[in-house]
Amino acid sequence: MKLLKYFTALLMLIITSLSHAQQQTSPQMKGLAKLSISPKGCVALRKGQICYQQTSLTWEHAIPGDYCIIQWSNKSVLKCWQNQTGGQFSFDFQSTQDEEYVLAQRDSQEVLSRTRMVVSWVFKSSKRPKSSWRLF
Amino acid sequence: MSSPNKVLASLLLASCLATTPVFGADIARELRVNADENAAPDNFLEFGLGAVAGTGPSLTEDEPEFAGFTFVVAASYNYRGFFVDVAGETSEPLLFGYNAYNTDNWSFDVVLANTGDGISDDTDDRFKDIDEREASTMFGGRATGYLGENIVQFSLKHDVSGKSKGITASALIGRNWQYRNWNFHGLLGLSYANDKFSNYYLGVSEEESLRTDFEAYEASAMLNANASIGVTYPISEDWIFRATAVAHTTNGTKDNPLFKTTRDGVIAVGASISYVF
Numbered sequence: 559m560k561l562l563k564y565f566t567a568l569l570m571l572i573i574t575s576l577s578h579a580q581q582q583t584s585p586q587m588k589g590l591a592k593l594s595i596s597p598k599g600c601v602a603l604r605k606g607q608i609c610y611q612q613t614s615l616t617w618e619h620a621i622p623g624d625y626c627i628i629q630w631s632n633k634s635v636l637k638c639w640q641n642q643t644g645g646q647f648s649f650d651f652q653s654t655q656d657e658e659y660v661l662a663q664r665d666s667q668e669v670l671s672r673t674r675m676v677v678s679w680v681f682k683s684s685k686r687p688k689s690s691w692r693l694f
Numbered sequence: 695m696s697s698p699n700k701v702l703a704s705l706l707l708a709s710c711l712a713t714t715p716v717f718g719a720d721i722a723r724e725l726r727v728n729a730d731e732n733a734a735p736d737n738f739l740e741f742g743l744g745a746v747a748g749t750g751p752s753l754t755e756d757e758p759e760f761a762g763f764t765f766v767v768a769a770s771y772n773y774r775g776f777f778v779d780v781a782g783e784t785s786e787p788l789l790f791g792y793n794a795y796n797t798d799n800w801s802f803d804v805v806l807a808n809t810g811d812g813i814s815d816d817t818d819d820r821f822k823d824i825d826e827r828e829a830s831t832m833f834g835g836r837a838t839g840y841l842g843e844n845i846v847q848f849s850l851k852h853d854v855s856g857k858s859k860g861i862t863a864s865a866l867i868g869r870n871w872q873y874r875n876w877n878f879h880g881l882l883g884l885s886y887a888n889d890k891f892s893n894y895y896l897g898v899s900e901e902e903s904l905r906t907d908f909e910a911y912e913a914s915a916m917l918n919a920n921a922s923i924g925v926t927y928p929i930s931e932d933w934i935f936r937a938t939a940v941a942h943t944t945n946g947t948k949d950n951p952l953f954k955t956t957r958d959g960v961i962a963v964g965a966s967i968s969y970v971f
Contacts, residue, residue, distance in 0.1 A: 600875075601875070601928045601929075601930055601931055602875060602928060603875065603877050603926060603927075603928045603934070607872065608872070609875065610874035610875050611875075678931045679928070679931070680928045680931060680932070680934055680970055681736045681738065681970075682736065
Protein backbone atom coordinates (compact mmCIF):
# COMPACT_ATOMS: atom_id res chain seq x y z
CA MET A 559 0.00 0.00 0.00
CA LYS A 560 2.85 2.29 0.94
CA LEU A 561 4.59 1.35 -2.28
CA LEU A 562 1.45 2.25 -4.26
CA LYS A 563 1.37 5.69 -2.59
CA TYR A 564 5.00 6.31 -3.56
CA PHE A 565 4.29 5.13 -7.12
CA THR A 566 1.23 7.40 -7.36
CA ALA A 567 3.20 10.37 -6.06
CA LEU A 568 6.01 9.67 -8.49
CA LEU A 569 3.55 9.38 -11.34
CA MET A 570 1.93 12.70 -10.40
CA LEU A 571 5.34 14.34 -10.23
CA ILE A 572 6.24 13.07 -13.69
CA ILE A 573 2.91 14.18 -15.12
CA THR A 574 3.25 17.61 -13.53
CA SER A 575 6.80 17.98 -14.79
CA LEU A 576 5.79 16.93 -18.27
CA SER A 577 2.88 19.31 -18.18
CA HIS A 578 5.14 22.14 -17.03
CA ALA A 579 7.67 21.33 -19.73
CA GLN A 580 4.87 21.20 -22.27
CA GLN A 581 3.70 24.62 -21.11
CA GLN A 582 7.25 26.07 -21.35
CA THR A 583 7.89 24.93 -24.89
CA SER A 584 4.44 25.10 -26.34
CA PRO A 585 3.98 27.16 -29.48
CA GLN A 586 1.00 28.77 -27.78
CA MET A 587 3.36 30.15 -25.11
CA LYS A 588 5.54 31.63 -27.78
CA GLY A 589 2.51 32.96 -29.59
CA LEU A 590 1.57 34.91 -26.48
CA ALA A 591 4.83 36.88 -26.55
CA LYS A 592 5.72 39.83 -28.72
CA LEU A 593 8.97 41.75 -28.88
CA SER A 594 9.25 44.81 -31.11
CA ILE A 595 11.99 47.33 -31.82
CA SER A 596 11.74 50.99 -32.72
CA PRO A 597 13.09 52.20 -34.99
CA LYS A 598 13.63 49.04 -37.00
CA GLY A 599 16.69 50.27 -38.88
CA CYS A 600 19.90 52.25 -38.55
CA VAL A 601 21.59 53.91 -41.54
CA ALA A 602 25.31 54.61 -41.66
CA LEU A 603 26.98 56.61 -44.38
CA ARG A 604 29.37 53.85 -45.36
CA LYS A 605 29.51 50.11 -44.93
CA GLY A 606 31.70 49.19 -42.02
CA GLN A 607 31.02 52.33 -40.01
CA ILE A 608 29.51 52.03 -36.56
CA CYS A 609 25.84 52.96 -36.82
CA TYR A 610 24.35 54.84 -33.89
CA GLN A 611 20.66 54.82 -33.05
CA GLN A 612 18.70 55.58 -29.92
CA THR A 613 16.56 52.48 -29.77
CA SER A 614 13.62 51.16 -27.80
CA LEU A 615 12.66 47.50 -27.30
CA THR A 616 9.08 46.84 -26.20
CA TRP A 617 7.71 43.46 -25.12
CA GLU A 618 4.44 42.04 -23.92
CA HIS A 619 3.24 38.63 -22.81
CA ALA A 620 -0.22 37.39 -21.94
CA ILE A 621 1.04 35.49 -18.89
CA PRO A 622 2.82 37.29 -16.05
CA GLY A 623 6.28 35.94 -15.54
CA ASP A 624 10.00 36.55 -15.33
CA TYR A 625 11.33 37.56 -18.72
CA CYS A 626 14.56 38.94 -20.11
CA ILE A 627 15.67 40.73 -23.28
CA ILE A 628 18.88 39.27 -24.67
CA GLN A 629 21.20 40.54 -27.36
CA TRP A 630 21.53 37.35 -29.38
CA SER A 631 24.96 37.86 -30.99
CA ASN A 632 26.82 37.80 -27.69
CA LYS A 633 24.04 36.34 -25.53
CA SER A 634 24.25 39.30 -23.18
CA VAL A 635 21.21 40.02 -21.03
CA LEU A 636 20.13 43.62 -21.48
CA LYS A 637 17.36 43.71 -18.90
CA CYS A 638 15.07 41.36 -16.92
CA TRP A 639 11.62 41.83 -15.42
CA GLN A 640 9.92 39.89 -12.63
CA ASN A 641 6.29 38.82 -12.71
CA GLN A 642 5.44 41.27 -15.49
CA THR A 643 3.33 41.13 -18.66
CA GLY A 644 5.18 43.86 -20.48
CA GLY A 645 8.06 46.28 -20.45
CA GLN A 646 10.24 48.65 -22.38
CA PHE A 647 13.99 49.05 -22.60
CA SER A 648 15.74 51.99 -24.24
CA PHE A 649 19.38 51.91 -25.18
CA ASP A 650 21.95 53.42 -27.51
CA PHE A 651 22.41 51.00 -30.39
CA GLN A 652 25.99 50.94 -31.73
CA SER A 653 26.98 48.34 -34.26
CA THR A 654 28.42 47.83 -37.72
CA GLN A 655 25.97 45.04 -38.52
CA ASP A 656 22.47 43.73 -37.89
CA GLU A 657 21.69 42.72 -34.32
CA GLU A 658 19.00 40.32 -33.17
CA TYR A 659 17.22 40.69 -29.84
CA VAL A 660 15.11 38.05 -28.15
CA LEU A 661 12.58 37.89 -25.35
CA ALA A 662 13.29 34.83 -23.23
CA GLN A 663 12.04 33.25 -20.06
CA ARG A 664 14.42 34.13 -17.28
CA ASP A 665 15.02 30.68 -15.85
CA SER A 666 14.89 28.48 -18.90
CA GLN A 667 16.29 31.06 -21.33
CA GLU A 668 13.70 29.77 -23.76
CA VAL A 669 13.27 32.18 -26.64
CA LEU A 670 9.69 33.46 -26.90
CA SER A 671 9.98 36.21 -29.50
CA ARG A 672 12.62 37.75 -31.72
CA THR A 673 13.21 41.08 -33.39
CA ARG A 674 16.05 42.60 -35.38
CA MET A 675 17.75 45.95 -35.87
CA VAL A 676 18.81 46.18 -39.50
CA VAL A 677 21.98 48.16 -40.27
CA SER A 678 22.18 49.60 -43.78
CA TRP A 679 24.35 52.18 -45.46
CA VAL A 680 24.46 54.62 -48.36
CA PHE A 681 27.87 53.76 -49.79
CA LYS A 682 29.33 50.31 -50.04
CA SER A 683 33.09 50.41 -50.43
CA SER A 684 35.04 47.45 -51.66
CA LYS A 685 38.66 46.86 -50.80
CA ARG A 686 41.36 48.76 -52.63
CA PRO A 687 44.09 46.57 -54.13
CA LYS A 688 47.47 47.21 -52.54
CA SER A 689 51.13 47.08 -53.44
CA SER A 690 50.56 46.51 -57.09
CA TRP A 691 51.21 48.03 -60.45
CA ARG A 692 48.22 47.78 -62.70
CA LEU A 693 48.74 46.74 -66.29
CA PHE A 694 45.19 46.97 -67.58
CA MET B 695 22.05 91.45 -51.95
CA SER B 696 21.87 90.81 -55.68
CA SER B 697 19.52 88.51 -57.54
CA PRO B 698 20.39 84.92 -56.74
CA ASN B 699 20.86 82.75 -59.76
CA LYS B 700 22.81 84.96 -62.11
CA VAL B 701 25.04 86.20 -59.33
CA LEU B 702 25.63 82.72 -58.12
CA ALA B 703 26.51 81.48 -61.56
CA SER B 704 28.87 84.32 -62.28
CA LEU B 705 30.52 84.11 -58.91
CA LEU B 706 31.03 80.40 -59.14
CA LEU B 707 32.51 80.91 -62.58
CA ALA B 708 34.77 83.61 -61.19
CA SER B 709 35.72 81.36 -58.34
CA CYS B 710 36.60 78.55 -60.70
CA LEU B 711 38.64 80.81 -62.90
CA ALA B 712 40.46 82.48 -60.09
CA THR B 713 41.67 79.28 -58.57
CA THR B 714 42.97 76.11 -60.01
CA PRO B 715 41.23 72.86 -59.18
CA VAL B 716 41.75 72.24 -55.52
CA PHE B 717 38.78 70.48 -54.08
CA GLY B 718 39.43 67.36 -56.08
CA ALA B 719 36.30 65.29 -55.97
CA ASP B 720 38.14 62.20 -54.98
CA ILE B 721 39.77 63.43 -51.78
CA ALA B 722 36.77 65.52 -50.80
CA ARG B 723 34.63 62.52 -51.53
CA GLU B 724 36.77 60.15 -49.52
CA LEU B 725 36.68 62.57 -46.63
CA ARG B 726 32.96 63.04 -46.89
CA VAL B 727 32.09 59.38 -46.90
CA ASN B 728 34.64 58.72 -44.18
CA ALA B 729 36.30 56.09 -46.33
CA ASP B 730 39.20 54.23 -44.78
CA GLU B 731 42.48 53.74 -46.55
CA ASN B 732 41.46 50.29 -47.74
CA ALA B 733 38.26 51.42 -49.39
CA ALA B 734 38.09 51.47 -53.16
CA PRO B 735 36.15 54.31 -54.77
CA ASP B 736 32.39 53.90 -55.02
CA ASN B 737 30.30 54.00 -58.14
CA PHE B 738 27.56 56.50 -57.56
CA LEU B 739 25.18 58.95 -59.12
CA GLU B 740 23.67 61.77 -57.10
CA PHE B 741 21.06 64.37 -57.84
CA GLY B 742 20.04 66.99 -55.36
CA LEU B 743 18.99 70.48 -54.51
CA GLY B 744 21.03 72.89 -52.47
CA ALA B 745 21.17 76.42 -51.17
CA VAL B 746 24.31 78.51 -51.07
CA ALA B 747 25.22 81.98 -49.84
CA GLY B 748 28.43 83.90 -49.56
CA THR B 749 30.59 86.73 -50.73
CA GLY B 750 33.38 87.05 -53.27
CA PRO B 751 34.52 88.63 -56.53
CA SER B 752 32.10 88.74 -59.42
CA LEU B 753 32.47 89.06 -63.17
CA THR B 754 28.94 90.35 -63.64
CA GLU B 755 27.57 91.91 -60.48
CA ASP B 756 28.29 95.11 -58.58
CA GLU B 757 27.74 93.51 -55.21
CA PRO B 758 29.90 90.78 -53.77
CA GLU B 759 27.14 88.97 -51.86
CA PHE B 760 25.30 86.12 -53.44
CA ALA B 761 22.63 83.67 -52.43
CA GLY B 762 20.49 81.20 -54.26
CA PHE B 763 19.46 77.66 -54.94
CA THR B 764 21.42 75.27 -57.06
CA PHE B 765 21.13 71.78 -58.47
CA VAL B 766 23.63 69.25 -57.21
CA VAL B 767 24.94 66.63 -59.59
CA ALA B 768 27.79 64.27 -58.89
CA ALA B 769 28.77 60.92 -60.31
CA SER B 770 31.65 58.50 -60.41
CA TYR B 771 32.19 55.22 -62.20
CA ASN B 772 35.12 52.92 -61.58
CA TYR B 773 36.00 49.84 -63.61
CA ARG B 774 39.23 47.89 -63.42
CA GLY B 775 41.22 50.89 -62.30
CA PHE B 776 39.70 53.27 -64.81
CA PHE B 777 37.41 55.94 -63.47
CA VAL B 778 35.38 58.92 -64.53
CA ASP B 779 34.28 61.58 -62.07
CA VAL B 780 31.53 64.07 -62.73
CA ALA B 781 31.60 65.96 -59.50
CA GLY B 782 29.72 68.98 -58.32
CA GLU B 783 32.34 69.83 -55.74
CA THR B 784 35.29 70.12 -58.01
CA SER B 785 36.16 72.90 -60.35
CA GLU B 786 37.06 70.29 -62.93
CA PRO B 787 33.63 69.23 -64.12
CA LEU B 788 34.83 66.10 -65.90
CA LEU B 789 37.78 63.96 -64.94
CA PHE B 790 38.96 60.67 -66.43
CA GLY B 791 41.64 58.67 -64.73
CA TYR B 792 43.46 55.43 -64.26
CA ASN B 793 44.53 54.14 -60.88
CA ALA B 794 48.01 52.98 -61.84
CA TYR B 795 49.76 52.10 -58.59
CA ASN B 796 48.90 51.38 -54.99
CA THR B 797 50.93 50.73 -51.90
CA ASP B 798 49.72 50.32 -48.35
CA ASN B 799 49.49 54.07 -47.89
CA TRP B 800 49.72 55.65 -51.32
CA SER B 801 47.69 55.61 -54.48
CA PHE B 802 48.80 57.08 -57.80
CA ASP B 803 46.41 58.06 -60.58
CA VAL B 804 46.97 59.26 -64.12
CA VAL B 805 44.28 61.83 -64.87
CA LEU B 806 42.80 63.72 -67.78
CA ALA B 807 40.51 66.58 -66.75
CA ASN B 808 38.35 69.12 -68.49
CA THR B 809 38.41 72.53 -66.82
CA GLY B 810 35.14 73.76 -68.29
CA ASP B 811 34.77 76.87 -70.38
CA GLY B 812 35.94 80.28 -69.23
CA ILE B 813 34.63 83.73 -70.06
CA SER B 814 32.74 84.15 -73.31
CA ASP B 815 30.13 86.48 -74.71
CA ASP B 816 27.53 84.26 -73.05
CA THR B 817 28.88 85.13 -69.62
CA ASP B 818 27.63 88.71 -69.71
CA ASP B 819 26.97 91.54 -72.14
CA ARG B 820 30.19 93.13 -70.96
CA PHE B 821 32.11 90.36 -72.71
CA LYS B 822 30.36 90.81 -76.05
CA ASP B 823 33.48 91.15 -78.21
CA ILE B 824 35.89 89.21 -76.09
CA ASP B 825 37.70 86.09 -77.24
CA GLU B 826 36.09 82.96 -75.87
CA ARG B 827 38.20 81.18 -73.24
CA GLU B 828 37.69 77.54 -74.05
CA ALA B 829 38.12 74.57 -71.77
CA SER B 830 41.60 73.19 -71.21
CA THR B 831 42.28 69.48 -71.17
CA MET B 832 44.64 68.90 -68.29
CA PHE B 833 46.77 65.75 -68.29
CA GLY B 834 48.87 64.75 -65.34
CA GLY B 835 49.27 62.73 -62.20
CA ARG B 836 47.72 62.62 -58.79
CA ALA B 837 49.15 61.01 -55.68
CA THR B 838 46.97 60.35 -52.64
CA GLY B 839 48.50 59.36 -49.34
CA TYR B 840 46.85 57.98 -46.22
CA LEU B 841 49.01 59.14 -43.34
CA GLY B 842 47.50 58.20 -40.03
CA GLU B 843 44.24 60.03 -39.67
CA ASN B 844 45.05 62.41 -42.52
CA ILE B 845 44.66 62.14 -46.27
CA VAL B 846 47.05 64.14 -48.44
CA GLN B 847 46.90 64.62 -52.16
CA PHE B 848 49.26 66.20 -54.66
CA SER B 849 48.46 66.81 -58.28
CA LEU B 850 50.31 68.22 -61.25
CA LYS B 851 48.66 68.72 -64.63
CA HIS B 852 49.50 70.26 -67.97
CA ASP B 853 47.12 71.47 -70.66
CA VAL B 854 47.46 69.15 -73.62
CA SER B 855 44.69 70.77 -75.66
CA GLY B 856 46.88 73.70 -76.59
CA LYS B 857 44.26 76.20 -75.38
CA SER B 858 46.09 77.61 -72.41
CA LYS B 859 49.20 75.41 -72.50
CA GLY B 860 49.25 76.05 -68.78
CA ILE B 861 50.26 74.07 -65.74
CA THR B 862 48.31 73.64 -62.55
CA ALA B 863 49.30 72.02 -59.29
CA SER B 864 47.68 71.48 -55.94
CA ALA B 865 48.46 70.14 -52.50
CA LEU B 866 45.73 69.13 -50.07
CA ILE B 867 45.49 67.73 -46.60
CA GLY B 868 42.27 66.63 -45.00
CA ARG B 869 40.78 64.44 -42.35
CA ASN B 870 37.40 63.32 -41.15
CA TRP B 871 35.66 62.58 -37.91
CA GLN B 872 32.55 60.61 -37.12
CA TYR B 873 30.25 61.75 -34.35
CA ARG B 874 27.42 59.26 -34.16
CA ASN B 875 26.07 59.17 -37.75
CA TRP B 876 27.38 62.66 -38.60
CA ASN B 877 30.51 62.58 -40.73
CA PHE B 878 32.59 65.75 -40.44
CA HIS B 879 35.56 66.64 -42.58
CA GLY B 880 38.11 69.40 -42.88
CA LEU B 881 40.31 70.20 -45.85
CA LEU B 882 43.19 72.63 -46.33
CA GLY B 883 44.93 73.24 -49.61
CA LEU B 884 47.17 75.28 -51.83
CA SER B 885 46.63 75.65 -55.53
CA TYR B 886 48.92 76.99 -58.18
CA ALA B 887 48.38 78.05 -61.77
CA ASN B 888 51.27 79.22 -63.87
CA ASP B 889 51.20 82.46 -65.86
CA LYS B 890 50.14 80.76 -69.11
CA PHE B 891 47.09 79.22 -67.48
CA SER B 892 46.19 82.41 -65.60
CA ASN B 893 46.73 84.67 -68.54
CA TYR B 894 44.66 82.56 -70.94
CA TYR B 895 41.60 82.74 -68.68
CA LEU B 896 42.05 86.06 -66.89
CA GLY B 897 44.31 88.14 -69.11
CA VAL B 898 43.21 90.78 -71.64
CA SER B 899 45.34 91.02 -74.75
CA GLU B 900 46.19 94.30 -76.46
CA GLU B 901 44.03 93.19 -79.40
CA GLU B 902 41.05 92.47 -77.15
CA SER B 903 41.58 95.76 -75.40
CA LEU B 904 41.22 97.66 -78.68
CA ARG B 905 37.82 96.13 -79.50
CA THR B 906 36.38 96.03 -75.98
CA ASP B 907 36.09 98.34 -72.99
CA PHE B 908 38.65 96.36 -71.04
CA GLU B 909 42.17 97.58 -70.44
CA ALA B 910 44.97 95.26 -71.43
CA TYR B 911 45.93 93.05 -68.53
CA GLU B 912 48.56 90.41 -68.11
CA ALA B 913 47.72 87.89 -65.43
CA SER B 914 50.62 86.40 -63.56
CA ALA B 915 51.00 83.03 -61.89
CA MET B 916 48.59 82.54 -59.00
CA LEU B 917 48.96 80.78 -55.69
CA ASN B 918 45.81 80.47 -53.61
CA ALA B 919 44.97 78.95 -50.27
CA ASN B 920 41.79 77.02 -49.61
CA ALA B 921 39.93 75.68 -46.62
CA SER B 922 36.66 73.88 -46.17
CA ILE B 923 34.76 72.13 -43.44
CA GLY B 924 31.69 70.04 -43.98
CA VAL B 925 29.34 67.46 -42.65
CA THR B 926 27.48 64.63 -44.32
CA TYR B 927 24.55 62.81 -42.76
CA PRO B 928 22.76 59.73 -44.11
CA ILE B 929 19.04 60.46 -43.95
CA SER B 930 18.23 57.05 -45.40
CA GLU B 931 19.86 54.46 -47.65
CA ASP B 932 19.15 56.74 -50.62
CA TRP B 933 19.21 60.28 -49.28
CA ILE B 934 22.08 62.26 -47.81
CA PHE B 935 22.33 65.72 -46.30
CA ARG B 936 25.42 67.84 -46.71
CA ALA B 937 26.53 71.18 -45.36
CA THR B 938 29.79 72.87 -46.24
CA ALA B 939 31.62 76.09 -45.53
CA VAL B 940 34.42 77.05 -47.88
CA ALA B 941 36.91 79.88 -48.03
CA HIS B 942 39.65 80.54 -50.51
CA THR B 943 41.80 83.42 -51.55
CA THR B 944 41.40 84.88 -55.03
CA ASN B 945 44.86 86.26 -55.69
CA GLY B 946 45.16 87.68 -59.16
CA THR B 947 41.65 89.08 -59.34
CA LYS B 948 42.07 92.25 -57.28
CA ASP B 949 43.21 94.54 -60.10
CA ASN B 950 41.76 92.49 -62.94
CA PRO B 951 39.55 94.59 -65.26
CA LEU B 952 37.38 91.60 -66.15
CA PHE B 953 35.94 91.53 -62.64
CA LYS B 954 33.12 93.92 -61.89
CA THR B 955 33.50 93.37 -58.16
CA THR B 956 36.79 92.38 -56.64
CA ARG B 957 37.50 90.78 -53.30
CA ASP B 958 40.47 89.14 -51.68
CA GLY B 959 38.68 85.86 -51.42
CA VAL B 960 35.50 83.83 -51.42
CA ILE B 961 33.60 82.75 -48.34
CA ALA B 962 30.53 80.61 -48.86
CA VAL B 963 28.25 78.26 -47.00
CA GLY B 964 25.93 75.75 -48.56
CA ALA B 965 23.64 72.89 -47.73
CA SER B 966 22.05 70.27 -49.92
CA ILE B 967 19.96 67.15 -49.96
CA SER B 968 20.81 64.57 -52.59
CA TYR B 969 19.40 61.28 -53.81
CA VAL B 970 22.05 58.61 -54.28
CA PHE B 971 21.38 56.00 -56.96
